Amino acid sequence: MIYIDIQYVQGESIFTRVNREIKQSEYLKEDIETEVIIVGGGVTGATLAYYFTKNNINAVILEKSRIAHGSTSITTSLLQYELDSNVGELKTHTSEDNIIKSYELGLKALNEIKEFIKEYGNRCDFQIADSFLYTAKDIEKKQIEEEYKFRRKAGFPVEFIDENKNPFSFNIKAGLLSIEGGAKLDPYKFTHDLLNESCKKGLKVYENSEVIRVDYSEKGVTVETVYGHKVKGKIIIVATGYNTELFTKRNFGIKTTTFNIATKPINNIKEIYKSVVVRDNEDPYNYLRTTSDNRIIIGGEDINFIPEIFNEELCNKSYDKLEQRLKNMFPHLNIDVEYRYCGAFASTQDNLGFLGKDPKNSKLWYGLGYGANGILYAVLGGMMLSKLYLGEEVKDLKLFDVGRFDS
Ligand SMILES: Cc1cc2nc3c(=O)[nH]c(=O)nc-3n(C[C@H](O)[C@H](O)[C@H](O)COP(=O)(O)OP(=O)(O)OC[C@H]3O[C@@H](n4cnc5c(N)ncnc54)[C@H](O)[C@@H]3O)c2cc1C
The missing domain is CATH 3.50.50.60 (FAD/NAD(P)-binding domain)
Structure with missing residues (x-):
């Protein structure tokens, strides 16, 4: 049981x-x-x-x-050194120094997990990945550029991806690739x-x-x-x-309900998606990763916490939106959803x-x-x-x- x-x-x-x-x-x-x-x-x-x-x-x-x-x-178990919001938003709640320090601590924690795996072996499907933040909206291009410039100036290894260099199957207007700035594991x-x-x-x-x-x-x-x-x-x-x-x-924070769906294993996922974790710039944002047995997990579509988490109809709407989003992002893949689940989540200003x-x-x-x-x-x-x-x-x-x- x-x-x-x-x-x-x-x-x-x-x-x-x-x-x-x-x-x-x-x-x-x-x-x-x-x-x-x-x-x-x-x-x-x-x-x-x-x-x-x-x-x-x-x-x-x-x-x-x-x-x-x-x-x-x-948890989607998508690990990224960056925070949920971009620097433009974060600066209204905390200092630039604190933001940089938080990013550095994120990298330090990633490194600690690497060390743990090195010492005891990889028994949790841990994989280092690049971390990709993108927008599909012209109006948000500036935010991504600002985040890119901020991180590059602070010395983080980042690349700017514009729509003409887009290696992904989904639309982007601007993207920020953090080299080895992320990871995924089985929690x-x-x-x-x-x-x-x-x-x-x-x-x-x-x-x-x-x-x-x-x-x-x-x-x-x-x-x-x-x-x-x-x-x-x-x-x-x-x-x-x-x-x-x-x-x-x-x-301690503002509670919401956040959603995940996980597909059945897919046999023709391109290699590029296996070594990157992805987050969009929407509010609330959506994020996705692949698993070691080639499933895709996508999350997002948050709603209020109580009583909405018990409202099946509302929850189904969020799951359906995630499924549709995935199908739009990967039109050539056979997306068959196997798991749908949600839970409480809490966010803080910084x-x-x-x-x-x-x-x-x-x-x-x-x-x-x-x-x-x-x-x-x-x-x-x-x-x-x-x-x-x-x-x-x-x-x-x-x-x-x-x-x-x-x-
Ligand atoms: C859908 C979703 C996606 C997420 N995605 C990510 C992600 O991609 N990356 C990431 O880093 N984080 C993510 N998070 C956040 C992440 O899941 C949490 O930070 C993490 O799981 C919290 O772990 P925890 O051990 O603190 O809490 P939990 O796993 O909830 O553990 C708390 C435990 O305390 C026990 N407990 C409660 N009260 C008592 C009591 N009185 N006595 C004894 N035991 C008690 C509970 O039974 C529970 O097992 C996500 C969260 C959600 C909901």
């Missing part, structure tokens, strides 16, 4: 269905002690656990349902891989162990799970994705997630990869929060400061 976080994920996710071999962990059956309590067994919880255990810090993961069955099961396999390696170093993972209560004291924090057992730790890290109500009243301590409670930490680069933020969270725990100064955490929008 497959359990999903019913409120936050809907439909048949590709990644929990194509990956049949599922390793299951026990639920918590006794009271235990640890240093770091990580709540949430998605890609973020797993990545945090990987870096904490790598740094010899005792950690436990408590997952309410099954590992990687929340947003992690439906379900990646999460399990991170956990397998961390368990070898002492991580304890408990599935079907929902945290229902949190109590803080001078010494640390105690959580109670659904079957009455307790975990004592020094800190708690909330890695529960878009569902944070139990831990804080903070409102497109960055929240990593670090609660401003009012030093034992309450967050690992929330909001924005489109959630997986890269999970990696940065793991790297930076484990250092912070060890008492190091981590300057880059400022960008992800939990209280940065507090007035």
